[in-house]
Amino acid sequence: MNKKSIIYILLIIFIVAIYYYQREEASSDVVETIDLSTQPLYQSDRMETTIYDPLGNLSYKIIANKVQYFEDTGNTLFQSPDITLYNHDIARTWHILANDATLTRDKLLYLNNNVILQNELPDSQLKKIITEHAKVNLKTQVVTSEDAVTIEGTNFTSTGIGLLGNLRSKTADILENVKTYYNTPNIQADSPTN
Missing domain, CATH: 1.20.5 (Single alpha-helices involved in coiled-coils or other helix-helix interfaces)
Known part of the structure; x- marks a missing residue:
């Protein structure tokens, strides 16, 4: 060579x-692309949201420790939501607590773990609803649950499985295995009724 x-x-x-x-x-x-469809569009710690109806009346307030909004699904996730519903007279009607919740585009509120719906109106017979999971339609204020439910009212407590109620009309029906205990001032022991 x-x-x-x-x-x-x-x-x-x-x-x-x-x-x-x-x-x-x-x-x-080459930069790797990130799939943003699974990431929240925005998130916030300790957020308060006030929602008004089309006539400008206060409808409800949500306070949460953490909020995440996902644009692709339209869902908003709340940690430790504290929700207050109002009537047309701007009076507090219901106070709702849960460990977490999801609000959908169509105003369905899915409440999870340690759900408590407390009636704020003093003249109502229905005082409190307790369950693990519930769905509230914020437009109609219809509440449903498929879990074990406890309803507390003036001089009574009812337990059972499943719930269909209307927060606006202050009604709630337990769907299965209903047991009701009445408490009257003259009777010390609870008397169960089926």
Whole structure:
């Protein structure tokens, strides 16, 4: 082999090495894309939201320790939601607590874990609803649950499975295995009724 051939071979090896080096460099510059559909569009700690009806009347307030909004689903997730519903006279009607909740685009509120719906109106016979999971339609204020439910009222407590109620009309029906205990001032012991 002569000198010219060796120089050509070394030159070819050098060009190939530069080509592969630049190719490696270019592939390492590629930025990975992140799937934003599973990420919240916004999130906040300790947030208060006030919602008004189309006539400008206060409808409800939600306070939560953490809020995340997902644009692709339209769902808003709340940690430790504290919700207050109002009537047309702007009087507090219901105070709702849960460990977490999801509000959908169509105003369905899914409450999870340690759900308490406390009636704020003093003249109502229905005082409190307790369950693990409940769904509240914030437009109609219809509440449902498929779990064990306890309803507390003036001089009575009812337990059972499943719930269908209307917070606006202050009614609630337990659907299965209903047991009601009445407490009267003259009787000390609870008397169960089926």
